[in-house]
Amino acid sequence: MRYYYLFWITLNVTLLTILSSAQAQADSSIPSPVTPVVELEDIHPTDWAFNSLQQLHERYQCLQGYPDQTFRGEQPITRYEFAALLNRCLSQLEETPTAEEEAMIERLETEFIRELAVMRGRVDAATARVRELEVTQFSPHTQLRGVVNLVLTNSSQAGENQETVLQGRTRLNFESSFTGRDRLLTRLTAGNSITPDLASGSGEFTQTHQWRGNSDNDFFLDKLTYRFPLSDQTLAMISITGGEHRDYQMAANPFFEDGNAGTTTLSTFAQRNPILNLGGGTGIAFSQEITPSVSFGAGYYTPEANDPEKALFNSSYSTGVGLTWDARENLAFSFNYLHSYFEQGDFGFNDGLDLTSPVVGTAIANETLRQFPIVSNAYGLELFWQPQEKFGIGGQVGYTDIKALDHGDGEIWNYSLSLVFPDLGQENNLGGIIIGAQPYLGNFIAQNFPKATPWHLEGFYQWQVTDNVSLTPGLIWNINPNQDETEADVITSVMRMTISF
Known part of the structure; x- marks a missing residue:
C-alpha cells in the first residue's frame, strides 16, 4: 500500500502551494532536528516518492523516521498519526502566512481538530508528569x-x-x-x-x-x-x-x-x-x-x-x-x-x-x-x-x-x-x-x-x-x-x- 507515501506527497504539494513565503531552505550550519532522508535505511533514490520526501525534509525539517532508522513507507497511518505529522510540519514555519494561507491552514486544522486536541492533551499530560517527577524525586x-x-x-x-x-x-x-x-x-x-x-x-x-x-x-x-x-x-x-x-x-x-x-x-x-x-x-x-x-x-x-x-x-x-x-x-x-x-x-x-x-x-x-x-x-x-x-x-x-x-x-x-x-x-x-x-x-x-x-x-x-x-x-x-x-x-x-x- 502507498498510503504513507501518498500522505507525504499530498502534504508536500499542499505546503508548497499555500506557504510560498515560508522559509525555503534551513541554514546548513544548524544541525537538523530530524533524520535526513538519505539516512533512512528503507528509502532509496530510485523510489518513486524519494524526491518529494527529500524536498519536504529540506524545506520544512519535519520528516521523522522510526528509532531504528526506517521510514516504513508502505505502512498505513491513522488520522492521529496524520495529525501529529501535520502538527510537526506546521510548527516548523517561522514566517507569518498571508490571510489566504491562514484560511487554508485553518481548514486543515479544522479537519483534524479532534485528533490534534487529543494529541496535544496527551503531550500536556506527559509534560505535567515529567515536571511532577522532577519536583518530587530527589535523585533522578x-x-x-x-x-x-x-x-x-x-x-x-x-x-x-x-x-x-x-x-x-x-x-x-x-x-x-x-x-x-x-x-x-x-x-x-x-x-x-x-x-x-x-x-x-x-x-x-x-x-x-x-x-x-x-x-x-x-x-x-x-x-x-x-x-x-x-x-x-x-x-x-x-x-x-x-x-x-x-x-x-x-x-x-x-x-x-x-x-x-x-x-x-x-x-x-x-x-x-x-x-x-x-x-x-x-x-x-x-x-x-x-x-x-x-x-x-x-x-x-x-x-x-x-x-x-x-x-x-x-x-x-x-x-x-x-x-x-x-x-x-x-x-x-x-x-x-x-x-x-x-x-x-x-x-x-x-x-x-x-x-x-x-x-x-x-x-x-x-x-x-x-x-x-x-x-x-x-x-x-x-x-x-x-x-x-x-x-x-x-x-x-x-x-x-x-x-x-x-x-x-x-x-x-x-x-x-x-x-x-x-x-x-x-x-x-x-x-x-x-x-x-x-x-x-x-x-x-x-x-x-x-x-x-x-x-x-x-x-x-x-x-x-x-x-x-x-x-x-x-x-x-x-x-x-x-x-x-x-x-x-x-x-x-x-x-x-x-x-x-
Whole structure:
C-alpha cells in the first residue's frame, strides 16, 4: 500500500502551494532536528516518492523516521498519526502566512481538530508528569560502585618482627546525578588496614589499600564532593570532606592513578606526584578545557574548615594549579604548582585528611617540619610516553621549597621512573615497574639529620581474572628507609585481591 507515501506527497504539494513565503531552505550550519532522508535505511533514490520526501525534509525539517532508522513507507497511518505529522510540519514555519494561507491552514486544522486536541492533551499530560517527577524525586539517577580490597602482605626488616597479615578495606561510592551532567559523590569506607610501623613510622611503606583504611571495620564518611558544569568546557567542584588536589588535575599517566582505590599500583607513592598529597580536605576547585589537548585546573583546600574559630580561610590551607598537555596521541605532560601554609603540627604529605599519618615520604621530612609553622611552594613535572600499545614510559619529579617561619629554609625532593605494560598477557591486565625516591628532606637550616636517598623499587602484575575480580601479586623494596643508610632495607611482599561492583 502507498498510503504513507501518498500522505507525504499530498502534504508536500499542499505546503508548497499555500506557504510560498515560508522559509525555503534551513541554514546548513544548524544541525537538523530530524533524520535526513538519505539516512533512512528503507528509502532509496530510485523510489518513486524519494524526491518529494527529500524536498519536504529540506524545506520544512519535519520528516521523522522510526528509532531504528526506517521510514516504513508502505505502512498505513491513522488520522492521529496524520495529525501529529501535520502538527510537526506546521510548527516548523517561522514566517507569518498571508490571510489566504491562514484560511487554508485553518481548514486543515479544522479537519483534524479532534485528533490534534487529543494529541496535544496527551503531550500536556506527559509534560505535567515529567515536571511532577522532577519536583518530587530527589535523585533522578544514583549508582552504587564498590571496591573491596583483600590483601595478604608482609613487610620485613632486619631486626624487626613483622608478621604476615590479612587486611581489608571496603569503599562504597554512591554517585548521584540530578541533571545528567553533574555528580554528587558520597563515599563510605571501612577497613582494618594498618601501615607497618617501621623506620621511625615512615610513610614510605603505605600501600593504596592502607590509605584511609583503618577504621576498626566501621564505616565512616570518607569523601563528599559535588561537581557540576559551568559551561561545556568548565567544571566546578565543591568538597565538603575528602577533597584532593588530584581532583582537578588529570594525570599524564592514565594507567596508575585510581584515587588509591587499590586497582592498579601497590603503593601510594606510585599513584601520582607526591606534591599533590600536600594539603586537602574541604574546599573548592575547577577545571577548564582550554583546547581538546590542553586542560587547566585550580583548587583551594583546608583541613579545618569545620572549626568555627578557623573556618575556611583562617587556618592551614593549600592552593594549587595544574596544566595537562596531550602533546601527541601517545605523549602527555603535566605541570603542578602548590602554595601552602601549614600551622605548627599540620605539615605533611597526608592529603590534609589524617594530619598524623603521612601517606608518602620519610619520617624525617614529615615529622621534622611538623614542629614549625611552614610556608611551602611545590613544583611538579610529569610526562608519559606510550610508543607502543602495550608499553609506556613515565617519569616525574617534584621539588618543594620550605620556609619554616622564624627559623630558616629547606627543600624536599622526590622523583621516579615507571615502566607500564598494559594488557600484559591478556586484555585489561596491567604490569608495572617503578623506580624512584620518596619525598625526602634535603638541606634544612642547621639541623643535622641523615640525607641518604630513600630509594623505592616496586613491581606488580594485575591479573584481571573476571570483569569484577583481579589478583595483584607484587614486591616493594625500600632502600635507605627514612633517608638513613644505617637503616636495614624493608621488603614488602603483597598478594591483593580486588573485587569491584
